[in-house]
Every structure is written in C-alpha cells, then in structure tokens.
Amino acid sequence: MAHHDLSVVHQQCGDCPIRHRAVCARCESDELQHLEAIKFYRSYQAGQTVVWSGDRMDFVASVVTGIATLTQTMEDGRRQMVGLLLPSDFVGRPGRDKAAYDVTATTDLVMCCFRKKPFEEMMGTTPHIAQRLLEMTLDELDAAREWMLLLGRKTAREKIASLLAIIARRDASLKLKTPKGSLVFDLPLTREEMADYLGLTLETVSRQISALKRDGVIELQGKRHVIIPNLDRLMEEAGDDSDGGYLA
Amino acid sequence: MAHHDLSVVHQQCGDCPIRHRAVCARCESDELQHLEAIKFYRSYQAGQTVVWSGDRMDFVASVVTGIATLTQTMEDGRRQMVGLLLPSDFVGRPGRDKAAYDVTATTDLVMCCFRKKPFEEMMGTTPHIAQRLLEMTLDELDAAREWMLLLGRKTAREKIASLLAIIARRDASLKLKTPKGSLVFDLPLTREEMADYLGLTLETVSRQISALKRDGVIELQGKRHVIIPNLDRLMEEAGDDSDGGYLA
DNA sequence: CGCTACCTTGAACATGTTCAAAATTTGTGG
DNA sequence: CCACAAATTTTGAACATGTTCAAGGTAGCG
Numbered sequence: 001m002a003h004h005d006l007s008v009v010h011q012q013c014g015d016c017p018i019r020h021r022a023v024c025a026r027c028e029s030d031e032l033q034h035l036e037a038i039k040f041y042r043s044y045q046a047g048q049t050v051v052w053s054g055d056r057m058d059f060v061a062s063v064v065t066g067i068a069t070l071t072q073t074m075e076d077g078r079r080q081m082v083g084l085l086l087p088s089d090f091v092g093r094p095g096r097d098k099a100a101y102d103v104t105a106t107t108d109l110v111m112c113c114f115r116k117k118p119f120e121e122m123m124g125t126t127p128h129i130a131q132r133l134l135e136m137t138l139d140e141l142d143a144a145r146e147w148m149l150l151l152g153r154k155t156a157r158e159k160i161a162s163l164l165a166i167i168a169r170r171d172a173s174l175k176l177k178t179p180k181g182s183l184v185f186d187l188p189l190t191r192e193e194m195a196d197y198l199g200l201t202l203e204t205v206s207r208q209i210s211a212l213k214r215d216g217v218i219e220l221q222g223k224r225h226v227i228i229p230n231l232d233r234l235m236e237e238a239g240d241d242s243d244g245g246y247l248a
Numbered sequence: 249m250a251h252h253d254l255s256v257v258h259q260q261c262g263d264c265p266i267r268h269r270a271v272c273a274r275c276e277s278d279e280l281q282h283l284e285a286i287k288f289y290r291s292y293q294a295g296q297t298v299v300w301s302g303d304r305m306d307f308v309a310s311v312v313t314g315i316a317t318l319t320q321t322m323e324d325g326r327r328q329m330v331g332l333l334l335p336s337d338f339v340g341r342p343g344r345d346k347a348a349y350d351v352t353a354t355t356d357l358v359m360c361c362f363r364k365k366p367f368e369e370m371m372g373t374t375p376h377i378a379q380r381l382l383e384m385t386l387d388e389l390d391a392a393r394e395w396m397l398l399l400g401r402k403t404a405r406e407k408i409a410s411l412l413a414i415i416a417r418r419d420a421s422l423k424l425k426t427p428k429g430s431l432v433f434d435l436p437l438t439r440e441e442m443a444d445y446l447g448l449t450l451e452t453v454s455r456q457i458s459a460l461k462r463d464g465v466i467e468l469q470g471k472r473h474v475i476i477p478n479l480d481r482l483m484e485e486a487g488d489d490s491d492g493g494y495l496a
Numbered sequence: 497c498g499c500t501a502c503c504t505t506g507a508a509c510a511t512g513t514t515c516a517a518a519a520t521t522t523g524t525g526g
Numbered sequence: 527c528c529a530c531a532a533a534t535t536t537t538g539a540a541c542a543t544g545t546t547c548a549a550g551g552t553a554g555c556g
Binding site: 140 | 318320322323324326327328330331341343348349372375378379381382383385386388389390392393394395396397399400401446447487489
Binding site for chain 2: 520521
C-alpha cells in the first residue's frame with residue numbers, strides 16, 4: 001500500500017506528454033486554459049480497478065502514462081478484453097453516466113480527468129474537442145473491427161503474432177525508431193491478460209509463445225522481454241497483408 | 249439484370265423513413281435543405297458490391313432501406329463480417345478516401361449518398377451533423393465490442409442464439425411490438441453470411457440452428473422464417489445478462 | 497531462503513472444422 | 527404448371543485445433 005500521492009501532481013497542459021495526440025490535441029491555447037480549469041489527475045497502481053462495469057462514472061479521462069484495459073465479463077466468469085488503453089487514449093463516453101466495461105490499470109497509471117458535466121458543456125461550445133473525439137472514436141472503431149477479424153478467423157499462432165506485432169509497432173512509433181531492423185520491448189501484459197485479449201486460454205498463449213521462440217520468430221529474455229529480429233517475418237506469421245494499418 | 253432504375257427516385261428529407269435516426273437526425277429544416285442539395289440516391293440489387301476494400305470512395309452515405317454488410321478478407325480467403333448495416337446506419341468515414349472494408353448489399357438496397365467534399369465542409373459548419381455522427385460512432389463502437397465478446401468467448405450455440413436475439417430485437421423495435429411475447433421474422437442472411445458474421449463455418453451454423461429448433465428454442469418455417477416463442481429463453485441461450493443493451 | 501505469482505509443459509478431451517454426400521429450395525425455360 | 531438446373535442447406539464421419547485438468551518449473555521479492 002505504498003501510495004505515492006501522485007494525485008496531487010498538477011501539470012501545465014503545454015508540457016503534457018500527450019498534448020498532441022489526446023482529445024485536447026486540436027485545442028488552441030485559450031481552449032486549453034478552459035480545459036485546464038476543469039481537469040484533475042488521478043493515479044492508480046498496477047492491478048487496481050479504475051471503474052467497474054455498471055458503476056456510475058462522473059468523469060471522462062485521457063490516459064497520460066501507463067496502460068489500462070477494458071474488459072467485459074460474462075456471468076459465469078468468461079472474460080474478453082475489448083480495448084487496450086495507451087497514453088492519449090480516451091476513457092468514458094459523453095452522454096452516458098454508467099461505465100460499460102471494467103477499466104483496470106495493468107501498469108501504474110496516471111489519468112487526466114474531466115468532470116463529465118463541464119466536459120460535455122465544453123464539447124458543445126468547442127468544436128475542436130468534438131472533432132478530435134470523433135476522429136479518435138473512428139480510429140478505435142477501426143481497431144475494434146481489425147480485432148474482430150483476429151478473434152473470428154485467426155489461428156492461435158496468428159493471434160499471438162498479431163498482438164506482438166501491434167505492441168512492437170506501437171513501441172517503435174513511440175521511440176521513433178526505423179520500422180525495419182530489430183525491435184525490442186517489454187510485454188505490458190501477463191499471459192492471462194494476453195489470453196483475455198486474444199480469446200484464448202493462458203496455456204495456449206504460453207504454448208504459442210514457446211513455439212514462436214522455437215521457430216526463431218521471436219527471442220525472449222525472461223518472460224517479458226521480447227526481441228523481434230525480423231518484423232516482416234512476424235507480420236507474415238500474423239497473417240496480415242504487409243501494409244495493414246492497425247491502431248494509429 | 250432487371251435493373252429497376254431506383255437511382256432516379258428523389259424524395260424530400262421530410263418524408264424520409266430514416267429522418268429521425270440517421271446522421272441527419274438532429275438537423276433543423278434549414279440544415280436539411282442544405283443536405284438535400286448535396287444528396288443523391290443510389291440503389292443496389294441483392295448481392296451487389298457497393299465498394300471494395302481499398303477502392304477510392306468519394307461519397308459517404310446512409311442506408312435508407314435494405315441491409316448491407318461490412319466484411320474483411322484475408323489473403324487466403326478467410327472472411328469476417330465486421331458490421332451489419334441497417335436502415336439509418338452510416339457508411340464511410342469523413343477524412344478518408346479509401347474504403348477500409350468490402351461493402352455488400354445483402355438485400356436490395358437504397359442509400360442516400362453525399363459527396364464527401366461537401367459533406368466534410370458541412371460537418372465543419374453544422375455541429376448537429378458532427379454531434380450525431382459522434383453519437384452513432386460511439387454506438388457502433390459499443391456494438392463492435394459486444395461482438396468481440398461473442399467472437400472471443402461464446403460457444404457456437406450461444407453465437408447463433410445471440411445473432412437471432414439481435415435480429416429479433418431489431419425487428420421488434422422497428423415494428424414497435426412488445427418485447428415479450430412471441431416474435432416472428434425473416435432471416436436477412438444466408439447460412440454462410442451468418443457464419444462470416446459469427447466466426448464459424450456454415451456447417452456449424454446449420455447444425456446449431458437445427459439443434460435450437462430440436463430443443464424448442466426456435467421454430468422454423470422454411471429456411472428463413474423464424475419464430476421465437478420465448479425471447480427470454482433465447483436470451484438465456486445467448487449467455488447475455490438479461491438486460492444487455494445491444495445496438496440502439 | 498522460501499513464499500507467492502506467474503509461467504510452462506503434458507495428456508486426455510471437447511468443440512468446431514473439413515470433406516463428402518444427400519436433401520431441399522429457388523429460379524428458369526419449356 | 528412442371529421439370530430441370532443451380533444454389534443453398536442439412537447431415538454424417540473423420541479430423542484438428544485449442545481447452546481442460548494436472549503437475550512441475552521459474553522469477554521476483556519479502
């Protein structure tokens with residue numbers, strides 16, 4: 001319970017790491033000031049639940065740092081992850097007061113929150129916010145549909161390769177490295193979380209990761225540290241046509 | 249090839265059957281007039297392709313009557329349907345010029361089209377359109393995520409029951425009948441299309457429909473005409489918690 | 497060092513797929 | 527209206543992929 005009180009930290013929007021990708025990306029400085037007035041930060045430790053599905057949610061938020069997941073659960077306990085929230089991603093839905101999914105911090109997480117009422121009012125008066133939110137929502141819809149193809153039609157091996165390729169790409173885009181050449185990253189998810197994302201069991205995830213390693217598609221150092229010697233090879237294993245455009 | 253030239257038909261927005269659900273739902277009459285000036289109708293016969301994934305698409309559109317599907321295809325031919333477009337649903341993405349999915353008419357189809365350029369300009373000047381489009385996109389995202397749970401975690405029987413429940417509900421909502429009591433409708437999809445939607449093979453779809461019939465969950469007259477004697481029973485079979493809110 | 501989480505591996509099993517054939521429905525032309 | 531061809535659907539049997547249940551291994555952290 002070492003609760004570092006990050007919730008007190010407050011930063012200028014101008015210095016914010018997600019300033020140019022989040023829902024505020026298009027805002028002018030006066031609009032940003034207005035947002036600044038209604039925003040507050042919240043921090044969560046790895047493993048903590050941000051909200052439970054069905055709970056009242058009186059804020060919307062952007063992920064600033066860390067990773068969160070959206071999951072759905074059936075009565076008998078079957079779980080399906082329906083979203084992986086990375087820095088700049090948006091949580092919550094204007095015009096709805098109950099959370100539709102469980103939101104969980106998988107790493108330590110900082111979110112930039114806006115009380116819903118003022119945010120909704122601002123949406124009406126600030127087209128730059130509504131425009132950006134529409135754009136982000138359309139991107140998420142594309143990502144969800146790409147994921148439907150994965151869940152409905154890909155083999156276990158292809159599913160794992162697809163997930164690794166997505167994480168590798170995202171990491172490459174954050175680090176601004178060349179997309180060719182070898183890539184290195186740490187898995188932000190446990191085997192079980194990967195299984196929940198891919199519609200598999202954790203045993204199958206483990207077996208397929210071992211198989212990809214055995215076949216030289218990936219290298220592992222420990223359980224989490226992954227090296228991709230050849231991204232094209234990984235993409236082939238994922239079954240995507242070479243130039244598929246996941247996420248942003 | 250009996251091509252009834254519906255493409256010439258032109259109607260007043262005020263009389264349009266989707267006036268209050270489509271992207272134009274929130275528009276005032278002056279805004280509607282502006283839309284009316286840039287709109288045109290197109291008709292497609294059952295089975296026709298509206299656009300191919302990757303093709304240039306210089307319009308966006310609303311489905312007026314009929315049903316269309318969005319599908320993704322892998323190089324080796326595996327197909328996954330990622331959307332079922334019903335009257336009032338929106339096709340195309342402002343700010344993108346290539347289609348991301350194959351769009352196919354599964355029944356005779358009439359679409360209300362807007363050339364992309366003028367539509368995008370109107371989005372900037374007409375908040376009512378952008379607002380409505382955001383709302384619709386958020387609904388579609390919820391539907392896509394509900395479908396991810398189905399694809400990732402439901403059994404074949406649950407998948408079929410879920411699909412039937414969705415179609416039954418939609419039909420009930422169009423006909424304004426009480427959601428209890430027995431429901432009757434025609435399947436708008438072939439077994440193969442159902443399979444593409446559910447991430448199954450057509451044989452499995454056929455077998456599970458036979459099983460649901462054998463168990464008295466549904467009744468069939470011919471291949472397409474379905475009677476649901478007890479919607480609650482069907483919902484149980486679908487594995488949804490009783491009050492789940494699919495689609496709109 | 498030893499506990500606890502997490503991960504890997506094995507073997508039996510189950511669900512859904514594949515391939516094949518037969519049945520049914522639909523559309524077409526006589 | 528009927529007969530035939532084409533398309534769609536159903537059913538069967540062998541098979542494959544991923545799951546389940548069980549045991550053992552590994553890493554991180556007190």
